[in-house]
Amino acid sequence: MNSVMIGQYIPIDSWLHRLDPRSKCIFVFCMLILIFFANNVESYALLLFIGLAGMVLSRISFLLFFRSMKLIIWMILFTTLFHLIFTQSGSAVLETPVLTIYEEGVRQAAILSVRFILLMTFASLLMFTTSPIDLTDGLESLLSPLRRWRFPVHEFAMMMSIALRFIPTLWAETDKIIKAQKARGADFESGNLYRRVMAYIPVLIPLMISSFRRAEDLATAMEARGYVGGVGRSKLRVLSIRRSDVLLLVCFAIVATALFWMRK
Amino acid sequence: MKHTKSLIELSGVWFDYHPDRQMKEQWALQDINLTIQSGEYVVVMGPNGSGKSTFARLLNGLFIPTEGEVRVGDFSTSDDLGQFHIRRKVGMVFQNPDNQIVATTVRDDVAFGLENLGVPREEMIPRIEQALEVVGLVGFENREPAHLSGGQKQRLAIAGVIAMNPDIIVFDESTSMLDPQGREEVRELMKELHQQGHTVIHITHSAQEAFLAERVIVIAHHRLQLDCPSKDLYNQSHLLEQWGLEVPLPIRLRALLKDQGLEINEPIGNSDEMVAQIWRYLSKT
Amino acid sequence: MEISFQDITYTYSTGTPFEHRALQNIHVQFNQGSYVAVIGKTGSGKSTLVQLLAGLLLPTSGVLQVGDTRIHSRSKKLGEYRKKVGVVFQYPEHQLFEETVAKDIAFGPKNLGCDVAEIEHRVVEAMSWVGLSPDLRDRSPFELSGGQMRRVAIAGVLAMRPDILILDEPTAGLDYLGQRDLLSILKRFHQHFGCTVVHVTHNMNEAAELAEQIVLMSDGKVISTGKPVEIFRNLPYLQVSGLDVPDVTKWIMSLNQNLSTPVSTEIYELSALADELIHRWRRGS
Ligand SMILES: Nc1ncnc2c1ncn2[C@@H]1O[C@H](COP(=O)(O)OP(=O)(O)O)[C@@H](O)[C@H]1O
Ligand SMILES: Nc1ncnc2c1ncn2[C@@H]1O[C@H](COP(=O)(O)OP(=O)(O)O)[C@@H](O)[C@H]1O
Ligand SMILES: [Mg+2]
Numbered sequence A: 001m002n003s004v005m006i007g008q009y010i011p012i013d014s015w016l017h018r019l020d021p022r023s024k025c026i027f028v029f030c031m032l033i034l035i036f037f038a039n040n041v042e043s044y045a046l047l048l049f050i051g052l053a054g055m056v057l058s059r060i061s062f063l064l065f066f067r068s069m070k071l072i073i074w075m076i077l078f079t080t081l082f083h084l085i086f087t088q089s090g091s092a093v094l095e096t097p098v099l100t101i102y103e104e105g106v107r108q109a110a111i112l113s114v115r116f117i118l119l120m121t122f123a124s125l126l127m128f129t130t131s132p133i134d135l136t137d138g139l140e141s142l143l144s145p146l147r148r149w150r151f152p153v154h155e156f157a158m159m160m161s162i163a164l165r166f167i168p169t170l171w172a173e174t175d176k177i178i179k180a181q182k183a184r185g186a187d188f189e190s191g192n193l194y195r196r197v198m199a200y201i202p203v204l205i206p207l208m209i210s211s212f213r214r215a216e217d218l219a220t221a222m223e224a225r226g227y228v229g230g231v232g233r234s235k236l237r238v239l240s241i242r243r244s245d246v247l248l249l250v251c252f253a254i255v256a257t258a259l260f261w262m263r264k
Numbered sequence B: 001m002k003h004t005k006s007l008i009e010l011s012g013v014w015f016d017y018h019p020d021r022q023m024k025e026q027w028a029l030q031d032i033n034l035t036i037q038s039g040e041y042v043v044v045m046g047p048n049g050s051g052k053s054t055f056a057r058l059l060n061g062l063f064i065p066t067e068g069e070v071r072v073g074d075f076s077t078s079d080d081l082g083q084f085h086i087r088r089k090v091g092m093v094f095q096n097p098d099n100q101i102v103a104t105t106v107r108d109d110v111a112f113g114l115e116n117l118g119v120p121r122e123e124m125i126p127r128i129e130q131a132l133e134v135v136g137l138v139g140f141e142n143r144e145p146a147h148l149s150g151g152q153k154q155r156l157a158i159a160g161v162i163a164m165n166p167d168i169i170v171f172d173e174s175t176s177m178l179d180p181q182g183r184e185e186v187r188e189l190m191k192e193l194h195q196q197g198h199t200v201i202h203i204t205h206s207a208q209e210a211f212l213a214e215r216v217i218v219i220a221h222h223r224l225q226l227d228c229p230s231k232d233l234y235n236q237s238h239l240l241e242q243w244g245l246e247v248p249l250p251i252r253l254r255a256l257l258k259d260q261g262l263e264i265n266e267p268i269g270n271s272d273e274m275v276a277q278i279w280r281y282l283s284k285t
Numbered sequence C: 001m002e003i004s005f006q007d008i009t010y011t012y013s014t015g016t017p018f019e020h021r022a023l024q025n026i027h028v029q030f031n032q033g034s035y036v037a038v039i040g041k042t043g044s045g046k047s048t049l050v051q052l053l054a055g056l057l058l059p060t061s062g063v064l065q066v067g068d069t070r071i072h073s074r075s076k077k078l079g080e081y082r083k084k085v086g087v088v089f090q091y092p093e094h095q096l097f098e099e100t101v102a103k104d105i106a107f108g109p110k111n112l113g114c115d116v117a118e119i120e121h122r123v124v125e126a127m128s129w130v131g132l133s134p135d136l137r138d139r140s141p142f143e144l145s146g147g148q149m150r151r152v153a154i155a156g157v158l159a160m161r162p163d164i165l166i167l168d169e170p171t172a173g174l175d176y177l178g179q180r181d182l183l184s185i186l187k188r189f190h191q192h193f194g195c196t197v198v199h200v201t202h203n204m205n206e207a208a209e210l211a212e213q214i215v216l217m218s219d220g221k222v223i224s225t226g227k228p229v230e231i232f233r234n235l236p237y238l239q240v241s242g243l244d245v246p247d248v249t250k251w252i253m254s255l256n257q258n259l260s261t262p263v264s265t266e267i268y269e270l271s272a273l274a275d276e277l278i279h280r281w282r283r284g285s
């Protein structure tokens, strides 16, 4: 299936979509930290509730969130198995001749799975509701204090925005080249791992060459339009903190305090 | 005759990408002398590899002549200060619609050039609106470039250029990767920009497009071969074939008729005149 | 091999917000060994149609019958089938990857399992078909000009000696001479090997000149199919689909405005038109 869809911006209008990207970035980033500090059922319940509220507020179909979970399903399964097999403390909950599963193992497996799901939910919320350019702008603005230490913030943001601009183009190009080589009898599906990897050389080389050509064209076009780097540039986009952003941060403060009290 | 100063002037221009490695007779452009007046609509024709894109890039200082000089208005592309002014004066639309859009939405892309010039935000907004209106992309402001058709992408590129208020717009084969509909859209727009007073320089290898201009320049084998009003082109068309260019259909027909003994010697300036000639010959009898 | 599309529908990204139905209830047949042109506006589904035929996409519903092979939504192991089909995509030079021209052309035959001698034979033959001089064989394809790269890419497909040769806008971006050359190569290749050719184009001149059967597409449907005359006779139909008639036809139409016995619009070659006019002129005088 179309894997670019995972983590893609869903262009509809909602309260979450309208928030300032900076407050969303900060909110999600802090949430990710909180997820690792939470250590009891109540805290996770609260976090899950916030995740669900986010999904509702985003007005995006649950199906899409569910689909993005597919990306981490293997990680969840793997860590679950790992803990069920190797964690050996607490009382045994299930005894079979080959394997004994302990209470602590189940607990750890459950906690980690919930953490992964929460992480993915908040990451998806950010990606689904923030257009790539807003995200770039938000990051540029949040990182701008780093300029003092000579970090090339403008260049970084420009690179990111160009990369985002070209993802769909390169995706279509990859699809086309794969089809073209398939039509010339290339086989991407059989043989051992080494052969399969080698089979992609006829795809990777043309892709690289075309990316170079595009990069060169784009650089020329940018120069022709007077681009000489970040100095002396003005900006069309201005970010503005509104009442809803303040509301979001207040909510966050309340949640953080609540979690702190719940923590054992 | 009124003396007007030329807008663009190329004098003794030679250029090569690796001048130290190449023999001079193989340079990408050789001995170009040419002037273009303000408000002209010029088509540049030539087979692939003849040096058209190189020519275009000399006009806005993307390339600096190895020998000779390119002047636009009062400035020379060879000095740094001149280059800065010339980039504003000469806008350029390229061939591949995918590779000249920088930003992730239509509005941001039109803004890109203005941001580079440091235009204040309040001034930018009306200029963007106006540019989008000229190219007919109002209502597309928040679209992503990947979701535009080829013709729309080229129109967006044009909007990005005209927002910067250039005097001259150079189109480097900007129609060649488009479908017929996209081509028509871009041609219409060129005509309109010319009527609004822009100097339009259009590089193409379509004979049909050559007749839309007032003046046609042919570059072949890295040299300027022909420079004439487009209405004279019909009678020069046998030359086009020699450079591997498309000869207009009526002229090809005339040559075929001549091979079989029917000689039409009257000058022909356009397709309709050829139709009229054939009527005359067929009804003479 | 007879090709028959039976009630074929194709939907991109099924079950996502980006779901898009590109083809709808397609019924169409191509005869063994015929030259078929597929015409239609951009987005009408031409590329999707030929990718189904190439075994690169599977129909969402319906059946594609090619000789004894039946392709449907759950078909598997199309590798064998694909070996009989050659596809020249739009801008095929973007698929080149080998160090030398000869190696790149050999990629297809090698995948078919040909032995060394056979591969060598086919490479030499394919290079001569597309008019590449033999001393280019050890050059890197990336050092060649755009037109030559296109020839290398096409040679790579011809070397597979496909029973069905598919070309998706093969002349896009070439200059006039490059376009003429390519069309004549295709014509000769088709006549020599008698393979079925499916040629997607939005250039009506190409379609009229080469095709025995034309498939007219609009909005994901085949709205008409038949001999060129049958298609181009129906001007309003074409215009609804955003298309035009060939230049020769347009020209004959303007000629006919003033002729008592009109010239047949079934003429698509300029030389045939010249013959017809000479014939009338002789008869008259
Ligand atoms: N970046 C480059 N480096 C070296 N040679 C180049 C480069 N670009 C073009 N050339 C050469 O310069 C000549 C003119 O090219 P170009 O101006 O692109 O022609 P056109 O636009 O008419 O097709 C060609 O012979 C080409 O090979
Ligand atoms: N990979 C794809 N994913 C989604 N939609 C597509 C894809 N490829 C083509 N389409 C859509 O399917 C329709 C038909 O496309 P296509 O077959 O490429 O038409 P044509 O070749 O006639 O221009 C268009 O509306 C196009 O946007
Ligand atoms: Mg060029």
Ligand SMILES: [Mg+2]
Binding pocket: C043, C046, C047, C168
């Ligand atoms: Mg197509």
